Amino acid sequence: MSNKGFAGQIRLNAQNLSCIRGEQEVFADVAFQVSGGEALIVRGANGTGKSSLLMCLAGLLPVNGNVSWQRGGKSLTKPEYFELIHFIGHLNAIKNELTLAENLQFWSAMFGGDSTPIADALERANLGGLDTYQAGHLSAGQRHRLSLARLLVTPRPVWLLDEPSSALDQQGDRWVADLIQGQISSGGLAVVATHRHIALGTGANVRTLELGQL
Amino acid sequence: MAIIVRDIRLTLRSGGSTITLLAFFLSVGVIIPIAVGPDKETLARLAPAIIWIAALLSTLLGLDRLFVADHEDGTNASLHHASISLEAISFAKLIVHWLVSALPLIVATPFMAIMLIMDMPTLLRTIAALMLGTPALVALGAFGASIAVTLKRGGVLAPILIMPLAVPVLIFGVSAISPAPGSGTSEAAFMFLGALSLLAFAFTPFAIALALRAAHE
Numbered sequence: 116m117s118n119k120g121f122a123g124q125i126r127l128n129a130q131n132l133s134c135i136r137g138e139q140e141v142f143a144d145v146a147f148q149v150s151g152g153e154a155l156i157v158r159g160a161n162g163t164g165k166s167s168l169l170m171c172l173a174g175l176l177p178v179n180g181n182v183s184w185q186r187g188g189k190s191l192t193k194p195e196y197f198e199l200i201h202f203i204g205h206l207n208a209i210k211n212e213l214t215l216a217e218n219l220q221f222w223s224a225m226f227g228g229d230s231t232p233i234a235d236a237l238e239r240a241n242l243g244g245l246d247t248y249q250a251g252h253l254s255a256g257q258r259h260r261l262s263l264a265r266l267l268v269t270p271r272p273v274w275l276l277d278e279p280s281s282a283l284d285q286q287g288d289r290w291v292a293d294l295i296q297g298q299i300s301s302g303g304l305a306v307v308a309t310h311r312h313i314a315l316g317t318g319a320n321v322r323t324l325e326l327g328q329l
Numbered sequence: 330m331a332i333i334v335r336d337i338r339l340t341l342r343s344g345g346s347t348i349t350l351l352a353f354f355l356s357v358g359v360i361i362p363i364a365v366g367p368d369k370e371t372l373a374r375l376a377p378a379i380i381w382i383a384a385l386l387s388t389l390l391g392l393d394r395l396f397v398a399d400h401e402d403g404t405n406a407s408l409h410h411a412s413i414s415l416e417a418i419s420f421a422k423l424i425v426h427w428l429v430s431a432l433p434l435i436v437a438t439p440f441m442a443i444m445l446i447m448d449m450p451t452l453l454r455t456i457a458a459l460m461l462g463t464p465a466l467v468a469l470g471a472f473g474a475s476i477a478v479t480l481k482r483g484g485v486l487a488p489i490l491i492m493p494l495a496v497p498v499l500i501f502g503v504s505a506i507s508p509a510p511g512s513g514t515s516e517a518a519f520m521f522l523g524a525l526s527l528l529a530f531a532f533t534p535f536a537i538a539l540a541l542r543a544a545h546e
Contacts, residue, residue: 175406175545200410206403212339221335227412
């Protein structure tokens with residue numbers, strides 16, 4: 116885990132958040148607060164708006180309500196907090212025609228990282244030695260690991276993860292838990308939507324948000 | 330820039346899209362002389378128009394996947410959070426799109442010239458006109474494609490949207506190759522072509538970025 120930590124305490128505050136998709140209200144009056152060093156686990160049955168909530172936070176859906184981002188006590192504008200975010204959704208943004216290393220190189224260039232930790236990131240994603248393998252030949256679980264490996268290549272303080280442990284095996288489940296644990300302990304924050312149990316160790320600062328309870 | 334390298338790799342590995350494009354371009358050039366008949370003078374008069382129409386249709390051909398592929402696999406969503414702006418990314422995509430969809434056509438133009446019985450000075454003027462004019466076609470086409478990115482049949486809509494916008498490029502493109510009688514030299518037409526391309530390349534990245542942002546809402 117990168118232990119260098121992130122400068123400035125990040126704070127995400129949401130009040131009164133609601134989401135309407137296709138004229139149907141998905142959730143309403145959601146409020147929460149997460150800071151650097153904390154994880155927010157978003158739970159709820161299918162269709163309760165876990166993914167929509169993450170997309171609102173990622174700025175990919177219009178926000179109804181108040182969402183404010185702060186860093187070191189200073190409010191951030193949209194382009195400013197966009198640069199802090201890693202959003203890993205259902206779509207894994209993997210190009211089948213590129214090799215694993217090329218996929219990661221591209222994202223590290225896009226997110227302003229350097230490309231040195233790529234082999235290391237693949238190793239930790241249990242994809243070691245597959246650098247020059249075309250991503251199109253990967254299994255669903257491996258593709259998911261590859262998209263999560265983006266988190267390792269460029270450290271960013273805010274992770275928005277949608278079902279990070281879907282399609283993963285037991286070892287993968289633990290890996291995801293370790294990743295989130297590491298993010299928290301280096302002062303980052305993570306908002307994780309999942310209906311599976313993520314075994315975050317004791318001492319981790321974890322909040323839970325239940326969606327769909329009327 | 331990384332996006333340029335990536336997109337060129339993607340185009341090369343996805344296999345044959347550039348070759349298809351070339352084949353399409355050349356087959357337009359083959360079909361029209363067959364339809365018009367082998368009359369040398371008619372062909373010589375029509376040649377600039379044929380080449381420009383073939384170039385326009387060919388650049389439209391590659392548009393449907395330009396942004397849709399990135400939209401469907403979630404790449405666009407993640408690019409919102411990239412440390413470079415969507416405008417810069419769009420600009421890079423324009424450059425790549427020109428390199429893979431317009432440059433091959435220009436390289437193939439001499440073959441087209443043989444089929445259309447074009448003389449050497451006309452060929453050189455044609456190549457110069459295409460160099461100056463195709464960036465505008467590519468930029469306008471990409472703009473159309475970015476608007477249509479969320480639509481199921483967007484691949485068809487984009488060409489229709491931008492066809493009217495491409496009219497000035499065609500007008501100046503054709504008159505750069507064969508100036509209309511009485512309008513003097515083709516220099517003015519060349520300048521207009523260059524201006525159109527510069528304007529299109531300067532402004533469409535902003536429009537494309539806006540369209541891609543809106544695509545998520």
